[in-house]
Amino acid sequence: MNAHEFAAAQWTRATGAGVDPHEYRRVTDALTSVDDWGPSLVRTAHAHLARADAARSNISRGGHLLMAARWFHLATLGPNPEPARAAAGADEALGRALTALEPDARRVSGDGFTGWLRGPRDAPRTVIVVPGLDSAKEEFLDLASALLARGLAVFAMDGPGQGSLAATTTLRPDYEQIVRRVVDALGVAHVAVVGLSLGGYFAARAAALEPRVTSVATVSGPFRLDWGQLPGPVRDIMAARTGGGMEAARAFARHVDLSALAPRITAPLLVVDGGRDTIPGVTNGEQLAALAPHGTYLSVPHGDHLLGNARSDWLPHVADHLMA
Structure with a gap:
């Protein structure tokens, strides 16, 4: 299965999990190999963490952190040299989001x-x-x-x-x-x-x-x-x-x-x-x-x-x- 076939197979699971379908297309269309799945999705999660750090309100910060948690989790579904690190990233992002949104x-x-x-x-x-x-x-x-x-x-x-x-x-x-x-x-x-x-x-x-x-x-x-x-x-x-x-x-x-x-x-x-x-x-x-x-x-x-x-x-x- 090539990268685009793998991304298509995960499409409804990813969008059902709540990621932006347009962002999903942008991220996965750029994949050249299934092996790129984990690293690319982890980078996307880190981009949302950066947005969270720059946010001016807890609502915005929490929203970006929830999205980062989703992307970190999705990174674990494909080949990933460090799946435990991606899972830990999802866990940490969710915890930070709930601290901001739901004390x-x-x-x-x-x-x-x-x-x-x-x-x-x-x-x-x-x-x-x-x-x-x-x-x-x-x-x-x-x-x-x-x-x-x-x-x-x-x-x-x-x-x-x-x-x-x-x-x-x-x-x-x-x-x-x-x-x-x-x-x-x-x-x-x-x-x-x-x-x-x-x-x-x-x-x-x-x-x-x-x-x-x-x-x-x-x-x-x-x-x-x-x-x-x-x-x-x-x-x-x-x-x-x-x-x-x-x-x-x-x-x-x-x-x-x-x-x-x-x-x-x-x-x-x-x-x-x-x-x-x-x-x-x-x-x-x-x-x-x-x-x-x-x-x-x-x-x-x-x-x-x-x-x-x-x-x-x-x-x-x-x-x-x-x-x-």
């Missing part, structure tokens, strides 16, 4: 997780946003904004093998253990959980096994993985994030099967899929919604993976579901 935002970390708790302290519900295989808390800022606009509190997190923790931890299938620690650390009686991509599996698993999850949504989450059919790039990412090569990745993939757990999800469940999300080896979520006692299925025919090309078709619906 009450609170960093909460524990064994296997870290993230930011945002929103009113007396919010009627706290929503945990769970990222996926190679995503991070910086990718879903627009979803967090939609939830915050509804008066909810939001904890956008990185878990084992994700985002700022990818360099020091590895993916684990029993993510309900992490969600359990998060709920304990937040000190709330119950939570809603939304998971995106592989995070959808994590969210559904948590809803089945952690009784304090009282509402759940999945977006482009797998119901089951078939290792033999997964594309090579997905296997490679999974091997890197599980930390033990292909055998560890294969073992992890075997765990991703919600057939037995779906009937145990008693909380209201909304499953969202894009009709154009057809990754080989990934069974989409219709079966999950059918097996869960209170499952609802929303398929957006023109939506792709993560539905970055169709946000208005699902994002308000998911936010309203988690608010109810």
